[in-house]
Amino acid sequence: MKASDLLVAALEKEGVEYVFGIPGEENLDLLESLAGSPIELILTRHEQAAGFMAATYGRFTGKAGVCLSTLGPGATNLVTAAAYATLGGMPMLMLTGQKPIRSSKQGRFQILDVVDMMQPVTKYSRQLLSGAGIPSRLREAVRVAEEEKPGATHLELPEDVAQEEVDGIPIAPSSTRRPVPEEKAVRAAVEKLRAAKAPILVIGAGANRKLTSKMLTELVDTFGIPFMTTQLGKGVVDERSPHFMGCAALSSGDFVHRAIEAADLIVNIGHDVIEKPPFFMRTGGTEVVHVNFRSAEVDPVYFPQLEVVGDIANAIWQIKTGLANCPVYDCPRLREIKRHHDAHLAEGASDSRFPVYPQRLVADVRQVLPSDGIVCLDNGIYKIWFARNYLAHGPNTVILDNALASMGAGLPSAMAATLVNPGRRVLAVVGDGGFMMNSQELETAVRLGLDLTVLILNDAAYGMIRWKQADMGFRDYGLSYNNPDFVAYAGSYGAEGHRIASIEELAPTLERCLGAGGVHVIDCPVDYSENDRILHHEIQERSAAV
Numbered sequence: 001m002k003a004s005d006l007l008v009a010a011l012e013k014e015g016v017e018y019v020f021g022i023p024g025e026e027n028l029d030l031l032e033s034l035a036g037s038p039i040e041l042i043l044t045r046h047e048q049a050a051g052f053m054a055a056t057y058g059r060f061t062g063k064a065g066v067c068l069s070t071l072g073p074g075a076t077n078l079v080t081a082a083a084y085a086t087l088g089g090m091p092m093l094m095l096t097g098q099k100p101i102r103s104s105k106q107g108r109f110q111i112l113d114v115v116d117m118m119q120p121v122t123k124y125s126r127q128l129l130s131g132a133g134i135p136s137r138l139r140e141a142v143r144v145a146e147e148e149k150p151g152a153t154h155l156e157l158p159e160d161v162a163q164e165e166v167d168g169i170p171i172a173p174s175s176t177r178r179p180v181p182e183e184k185a186v187r188a189a190v191e192k193l194r195a196a197k198a199p200i201l202v203i204g205a206g207a208n209r210k211l212t213s214k215m216l217t218e219l220v221d222t223f224g225i226p227f228m229t230t231q232l233g234k235g236v237v238d239e240r241s242p243h244f245m246g247c248a249a250l251s252s253g254d255f256v257h258r259a260i261e262a263a264d265l266i267v268n269i270g271h272d273v274i275e276k277p278p279f280f281m282r283t284g285g286t287e288v289v290h291v292n293f294r295s296a297e298v299d300p301v302y303f304p305q306l307e308v309v310g311d312i313a314n315a316i317w318q319i320k321t322g323l324a325n326c327p328v329y330d331c332p333r334l335r336e337i338k339r340h341h342d343a344h345l346a347e348g349a350s351d352s353r354f355p356v357y358p359q360r361l362v363a364d365v366r367q368v369l370p371s372d373g374i375v376c377l378d379n380g381i382y383k384i385w386f387a388r389n390y391l392a393h394g395p396n397t398v399i400l401d402n403a404l405a406s407m408g409a410g411l412p413s414a415m416a417a418t419l420v421n422p423g424r425r426v427l428a429v430v431g432d433g434g435f436m437m438n439s440q441e442l443e444t445a446v447r448l449g450l451d452l453t454v455l456i457l458n459d460a461a462y463g464m465i466r467w468k469q470a471d472m473g474f475r476d477y478g479l480s481y482n483n484p485d486f487v488a489y490a491g492s493y494g495a496e497g498h499r500i501a502s503i504e505e506l507a508p509t510l511e512r513c514l515g516a517g518g519v520h521v522i523d524c525p526v527d528y529s530e531n532d533r534i535l536h537h538e539i540q541e542r543s544a545a546v
Contacts, residue, residue, distance in 0.1 A: 003131030003164040004029040007095075007157065008037045010138040013170035016066050018042050018057065018419065019095075020050035024070020026097030029162040042419075042448070044412075045440040047074050051081020051094070052412035052438075053419075055152070056376075058091035060396055060420040062209070064145040064153070065090075070097045072110030075117070080406055082121040086151035087274045087403035088232070089205055093145055093153050094118070098127070100160035115156050124153040131166035139171040148178065148293040149206065149272070178293065181310035181318065189267070189289050189308050189315075190322035193225075196265035198331040200245065201225055202278055205232035205403075206270030206292055207312055213237065213395045215316035216269070222320060224328040226263075226338070228256045230275045231383075231402035235392030245334065246341050248278035249387035253540035255341035262333045265289065268304065270312055273297050274403040291315050340546045344539070345389050354503045355525035358385040359534075361457070364507040365427065366390055368514060373425040374399065374417045378410025378434035381464040381528055382457055384535065386429070408437030411454060415441065418450045425514045428454045432483050433462045442493040445519045453513040456486055457526040467531050490521035500524040 001009075007030065011019070020042045023031045034041050044050040047069045054065030069075050075096040085092040096114055118125040124144040128137055141153040193199055207216065213236045220227055220243050227237060228245040237244070246256040260266065260279045269291045280301040281288060290296045290304035291312060308315050348359025362385050365375060371393040377383050377400040392398045399413050414428035435456050445452055457463075466479040487497030496518060500506050506524065513520035 001166065002029060002033065002162070003134060003166050004033040004157070004162040006131060006134050006166055006168050006170070007138065007162075008033040008039065010135055010170035011039060011066065012037060013172055014138070014142050015063060019066045019068050020044055020053045020057075021068030022047055022050065022070070022074060023068060024074055024097055026070050026099065026159045027068060027157075029159070030068070030095070030097070030157060042444070044444050046438060047077035048081050048408065049412040049438045049441045049444070051078045051092070052084060052409045053416040054094075055081060055085035055088065055090040055092045056399065056413040056416035057420055058085065058145070058150065059088070059399070060417065062146065062150075063091065064093045064142050065416070066093045066095065068095045071099065071114065072112055075112065075114040079117070079121060080404075082118060082152040082154070084401065084404045084406050084409060086121055086123065088401060089150050089272065089403070091145040091150040093141055093155070094122075096154065096156050098156050098158040101127075101129075101158040102160050115154070118154040122152045122154050126154070127156040127158065128161050131161055131164035132168060134166070135168055135171045139173070142173070178311040180314045181308045183318075185306065185308045186315060186318040186322060188306055189291070189319055192265055192287065192289060192306065193267070193319070193323060194326055198263050198334055199225055199265040199267060199329065200259060200263040200334070201227035202260075202266055202268045202271070203227055203229045203233035203236050204268065204270040204278070205230060205272040205275060207233055207236050208270070208395060209313065210395065211313040212270070212316065215313045215320065219316055219320045223323055223326060224330070226259065226329070226331060226334045228259060228278070230278050231387045231400055232272070232275055233270065234387065234398045234400075235395045238393050239391040240393060244391075245338055247387045248276075249384045250535065250539070251276055253543060254388075255337055255344065255539070255543045255546065258543050258546055259334055259337045260286075262331075262337060267291060269316070271296070271302075276402075277301060337546055340542065344542060352503055353527070355459075355527040356500070356503055356506060357527055357530065358382060359389060360503060361506070361524075361526065362386055362389040364510065365429065365455075368507055368510045369425055369427060371397075373397065373427065374414075374421060376410055376414035376417055376426065376428045377401075378428070378430040379405050379407045380431035380434060380457070381467055381531060382429065382431065382526070407431075407434035410434055411438050411441050411445075414452055414454070415445050415448075415450060418452050419448075426452055427510070427514065428452065430454060430456055431463060432456055432458045432460065436483075439489070442490065442495050442519060442521070446494040450519060451517045453510065453520045453522065455510070455522045455524060458483060458486070458523055459526050459528060463528050467528055471532055471536070486521060486523035490519075493519075495519040495521050498522045
């Protein structure tokens with residue numbers, strides 16, 4: 001068989017369902033091999049969008065999403081998506097083409113050292129030097145992408161290697177189990193929890209795994225331990241829980257920071273330094289138990305006194321077992337903070353001003369989406385509002401990027417969410433700036449027949465940076481632009497366009513679009529003018545008074 005056929009057979013052996021991307025002439029042998037495979041090629045309109053889709057597929061499934069590009073500019077367009085996957089802990093495999101490596105007559109045309117270029121933003125980057133090496137290289141690339149911490153890997157397939165005649169068979173994925181934490185470490189964590197009067201769980205990015213979610217839910221429900229999350233930990237435990245203290249969406253001064261100050265033990269689960277620290281340790285302060293797949297990265301503000309290292313779900317199960325017969329925690333101070341936190345979140349949910357205010361926006365979205373509905377956020381100031389105000393009812397129902405925090409990912413990630421979760425309602429919430437960075441993928445969504453609603457928050461500016469510019473006392477300069485007619489723009493791709501003209505129209509329009517099927521684009525004017533008052537002054541004053 002041809003080496004490209006062997007590569008596709010190896011992808012099939014890994015259970016690959018989709019390859020997202022844009023082929024070039026250096027991929028034509030691989031493209032021909034894919035044409036005879038049950039693997040579906042999802043042809044996108046930009047390689048970056050293909051990478052965002054592959055990474056999001058990996059986030060939902062735990063299996064490496066696969067994306068494809070040609071050499072040179074096609075490969076460079078994948079770099080942002082590679083960083084997005086690696087920082088965000090999403091398994092992804094990139095396949096890029098290359099000119100023949102044994103006899104090329106085109107000089108350096110389009111040729112970059114792509115393997116070396118990908119090294120800083122991947123866990124593994126290699127060139128396939130021969131067809132015989134394909135089974136082992138591909139198995140290793142997928143294994144590395146999927147093991148903790150997940151991330152991006154890369155394989156380059158030169159044109160002449162793809163054409164080789166080879167004998168070989170794919171290597172089947174192995175059955176593996178992660179090491180479990182040491183019993184002594186677990187016992188020490190249990191002793192600290194038994195001695196604590198007001199512990200708090202901090203749930204981070206590494207805890208966002210299906211089995212970990214189940215174990216944490218049982219721990220919280222059984223012993224009533226208060227918990228908070230980072231942005232990438234949202235939804236790991238249902239946030240309607242009476243023990244939910246909030247999400248660390250702001251760097252400091254929020255109600256969740258008052259809760260951390262009131263705790264006498266912090267159990268930090270799945271901590272990842274790619275997120276802003278949810279708290280700062282200080283010498284002589286509250287003790288911290290670190291529960292993670294890996295040991296802590298110690299720095300001046302994070303130096304946990306106890307580390308429980310190994311499979312997180314197993315660690316939580318062992319801790320829950322060790323706490324048997326422990327009384328349910330009753331933390332009056334934390335209950336008081338939660339009462340004030342919840343009251344503050346409720347304010348503004350029925351605000352009737354227009355353009356829409358962020359609190360009302362979040363409330364209306366939560367109202368129309370069912371518990372298993374998925375909201376995919378691009379990057380902008382609205383991400384803070386959703387992190388704070390939107391209660392996630394389950395894991396991966398709020399897809400946001402608090403790692404690379406790249407604009408342009410909202411629409412592609414929502415498309416991948418729709419592919420992976422057919423039948424569930426999916427809403428992309430995007431700023432006008434981020435939307436236009438990958439808006440061409442509306443054509444892809446229409447072509448694929450996806451059921452997807454895109455809510456564009458229109459303020460005709462790079463709003464988050466403009467807000468920070470004003471907050472720092474600088475002139476309003478260099479951040480405003482003009483937008484197309486988004487209704488007409490949607491129609492030009494075959495999608496349905498809608499425009500919100502009053503606040504009363506928002507929830508009914510969202511409900512109608514989400515239930516109608518097909519691709520819908522909603523243009524919604526938004527007002528961020530009170531961001532500074534609410535997110536800075538009001539929250540800090542109110543939380544400080546609790």
